[in-house]
Amino acid sequence: MSAPLLSLENVGHAFGGFTVLREVALDVPKGEIVGLIGPNGSGKTTLFNIISGYVRHRSGRIVYDGVEMRNQTIQQRSYAGMVRTFQTPMVFEKMTVLENVMVGCNKITSSGMVEGLLSLPRARKEAKAMREQAEMYCEKFSLSSVAHQLAHNLSAGQRRILEIARAVVGKPNLLLLDEPSSGLNPDEIDELDRSIRALNDAGLTILLVSHDMDLMSVARRVHVLYFGRIIASGSMEEIQANPEVREAYFGS
Amino acid sequence: MATRSIVILVIIAAIALAVPPFLPRSVVDLLVFSCIYSIAGLGVGLLLGQCGIANLGQSVFYALGAYATAYMTVTLGVGAAWGFLTGVILSGLIALVIGWPVLRLTGHFLALATLALGIVANALFYEWDWLTHGSLGFGGIPKLNIFGLVIDTPLRFYYLAGAVLALCLLASANLIGSRTGLMLRAMRDAPEAAKSLGINAQWLRTRIFILSAIFGSIAGSLFAHYGSFVNVQSFGIEKAIAFLIIPVLGGATSLPGVVIGALFTTLVPEMLTRFGDLHQVLFGLTLMATVVLMPSGLMGGLASLSRYMTARGRA
Numbered sequence: 040m041s042a043p044l045l046s047l048e049n050v051g052h053a054f055g056g057f058t059v060l061r062e063v064a065l066d067v068p069k070g071e072i073v074g075l076i077g078p079n080g081s082g083k084t085t086l087f088n089i090i091s092g093y094v095r096h097r098s099g100r101i102v103y104d105g106v107e108m109r110n111q112t113i114q115q116r117s118y119a120g121m122v123r124t125f126q127t128p129m130v131f132e133k134m135t136v137l138e139n140v141m142v143g144c145n146k147i148t149s150s151g152m153v154e155g156l157l158s159l160p161r162a163r164k165e166a167k168a169m170r171e172q173a174e175m176y177c178e179k180f181s182l183s184s185v186a187h188q189l190a191h192n193l194s195a196g197q198r199r200i201l202e203i204a205r206a207v208v209g210k211p212n213l214l215l216l217d218e219p220s221s222g223l224n225p226d227e228i229d230e231l232d233r234s235i236r237a238l239n240d241a242g243l244t245i246l247l248v249s250h251d252m253d254l255m256s257v258a259r260r261v262h263v264l265y266f267g268r269i270i271a272s273g274s275m276e277e278i279q280a281n282p283e284v285r286e287a288y289f290g291s
Numbered sequence: 292m293a294t295r296s297i298v299i300l301v302i303i304a305a306i307a308l309a310v311p312p313f314l315p316r317s318v319v320d321l322l323v324f325s326c327i328y329s330i331a332g333l334g335v336g337l338l339l340g341q342c343g344i345a346n347l348g349q350s351v352f353y354a355l356g357a358y359a360t361a362y363m364t365v366t367l368g369v370g371a372a373w374g375f376l377t378g379v380i381l382s383g384l385i386a387l388v389i390g391w392p393v394l395r396l397t398g399h400f401l402a403l404a405t406l407a408l409g410i411v412a413n414a415l416f417y418e419w420d421w422l423t424h425g426s427l428g429f430g431g432i433p434k435l436n437i438f439g440l441v442i443d444t445p446l447r448f449y450y451l452a453g454a455v456l457a458l459c460l461l462a463s464a465n466l467i468g469s470r471t472g473l474m475l476r477a478m479r480d481a482p483e484a485a486k487s488l489g490i491n492a493q494w495l496r497t498r499i500f501i502l503s504a505i506f507g508s509i510a511g512s513l514f515a516h517y518g519s520f521v522n523v524q525s526f527g528i529e530k531a532i533a534f535l536i537i538p539v540l541g542g543a544t545s546l547p548g549v550v551i552g553a554l555f556t557t558l559v560p561e562m563l564t565r566f567g568d569l570h571q572v573l574f575g576l577t578l579m580a581t582v583v584l585m586p587s588g589l590m591g592g593l594a595s596l597s598r599y600m601t602a603r604g605r606a
Contacts, residue, residue: 091487117489129484131477142477146489148470152498155469156462162469169470202484209488 042105044069044213044244045090050099052085059085060267062099067213072235072245074258074275078287082267083248084126087217090246091123092116104212118146120212124219128198130190136201137186140173143205147172172208180204180234196227203234213244220251232257252279263287311449319445321557323517326452329553330459331510332537333546334503337463339535340543341472342496343479344394348405349534351412352382352504354526356511361429361521362422371435371516378508386504390497409531416523428522435516448517455513459506460546466502467546475499507534540581542588551589555581 043066052060059082067073077083088094090101092113101108108116131139148169154162177186180200185193193201199219206214216235220228228251235257239245247258252275255261261278263271265287271278278284311319331353338344359381360374367373393404416423423429435442435451442448466472478485478492485492515521533556541552559577563570585592 093483113486114489114491117487123487125484129481131480131484133480134473134476138473138476142473142485142490143488145470145474150470152466152471152502155466155471156502158465158469162465165470166468169473205488 042069043067044104045246046100046102047086047090048100048102050086050089050096050101052082052089052094052096052098058267060089060096063264063267063269065262065269065272067244067246069244070239070242071260072239072247072258074255074261075246075248075264076250076252076255076261076278077264080266081264083264084217086264087123087215087248091121091215120210121215122206122209122211122213123215124199124202124206124217126217126221128195128202130193130198130201130205132189132191134190135187136182136190136193137170137173137177139190139201140176140182140205140208141169143176143208144169144172146209176204176208181230195222196224199223199227199231200234203231203238207238207243211243213246214238216245216247216249218249219247220249220254228254307453308450311446316445319449321561323445323449323452325550325553325557326449326456327510327513327517328533328537328557329456329550330452330513331507331534332541332553333456333459333463333549334506335534336538336541336543336546336549337466337499337506338503339538340545341467341475341479342499344496344500345402345535346405346500346503347402347528347531347535348408348412349503349507350409350526350528350531352386352507353511353514353530353534354412354416354523355382355385355504356508356513357515357521357525358416358423358429358511359508360512360515361432364433365429365431371433371512374515375509375512378512379505382504382508383501386501387497390500391493394493394496394500406528406531409528413523413527416526423523426523428520429515430520432515432519432521434519442516452513452517455509456550459509460550463546471495471498536578538588540578540588542590542592545588545590548588548590555589 045067047063047065050060050063051058063086065073075083075086085094089096092108092111095109103116103121104119106119111119131142134142148165150159150162150165174186177183180203182197182201182204185197190198190201199222203216203219220231223231232254235245235247239257247255249255256275259274260272261275262269263278263284270287271281271284273281311322314322331349335346335349338346356375356378359378360371363369363374363377364371389408393401396404417425420427437451440447442451474485474490474495477488478490478495482492514525537552537556538549539552540555541548541550560570560574563573566573581589
């Protein structure tokens, strides 16, 4: 196994005096899907916010692609290839679905304001390339039929899919998915399952946070977070057989 | 659809070019002000419609442009181009220095900060009368002379200001359709998600603030040349509010809306003057009625009307 793409070493965090994460250590190897489960309030979202840069951790190290991330801003982490989705999908409401996906091309384009104002060749070329790329991804994620609608009009399921399409159009190395199946109907979950596997087959590394045990089967390795501590790690079968996990998580 | 927009645009341009020579001088005068205010309002409109920022400080940059022109052409006696250039550079720099820290704020706090900027700057314009000549003002600002053609009638000035406005509108339309325009709207709709896609919100907002200030300054320089006189009363808070009303009234996300908003704020008060002292109250009421009845501005109102007509036509 090669060096992990993302490695958490003894990450700890507290809000005020309340400890939410203690000495969390986990690796996300390149090209794999890693799952993170845990009951509400176990610290999953905080851990996610720490990895993506929305919250700065108190102790420990987060090493991504060989670089310590502590002082890197959200944007720097994004440019380094890390991109996330949100527990409550955050789409650009007053923009069309196609435009939403075009925004995802931000990192693979670079023309600036003055070029835009004067409509210089590079700005025009990039705008065209962004549109083509976005159209391709709308097609890939079955969003073509709604491409020219405002994102505001999408169903909960379509919003999740749009967030993922928008995240991956910019060619990230690590996709962080926060509860991607919540609010989806069974058909949509199947679709999501297929999308995640397809993205992974194409070489994308994924860290998946979810309640959904069925969806978790896409992950080769799963970590269980319980009151800010990782209490078990392994394949989904091992996790489900672990007595401590059954006690803590499944309540039996 | 695109062809229809082009046809409408051509018709409007033809009217804007062909009709004013037959209008009375006083109306052409109002049209000149509509053009000038449209340019300043366009800057505010870009901030409001594309970034969701309410700017109550545009009068500052309008004043900077006007004073730069007055100082360069009267005190130093150099060509008009230097006035425009100095105003644009000064406004851009000040917008950068003020925008960088202030644009960290959001919502009402940011609107209040820009209001404070307007108030402080106005007080400074009063105090620094060695530079601004305070309330006495600067007189004798020369008429513009473009390759030998002296812009000395309202009609000539109208064509000049209209051309400048058209260029500013064209540049803004380009910007909105470009990568930068997309990122702006993304940031406006969901700033947290935009960050995750690598968008640097603060720097992007600062750049649009600078652009807005530059539009304000160009408008101010034009104003100084047109009236050939500027004094501090022209740059009060009422002016800043007027520049914000223009895009709000017209429809903040719409570029033509800015022009319509500017026409409204210059023509309607004039039409109401026949009612004597009551005209300001009437203007206030008209304004309120418009905003209440057409929350997405006059352009939004027109769009709903045209949808309604099409629907009725089909039925």
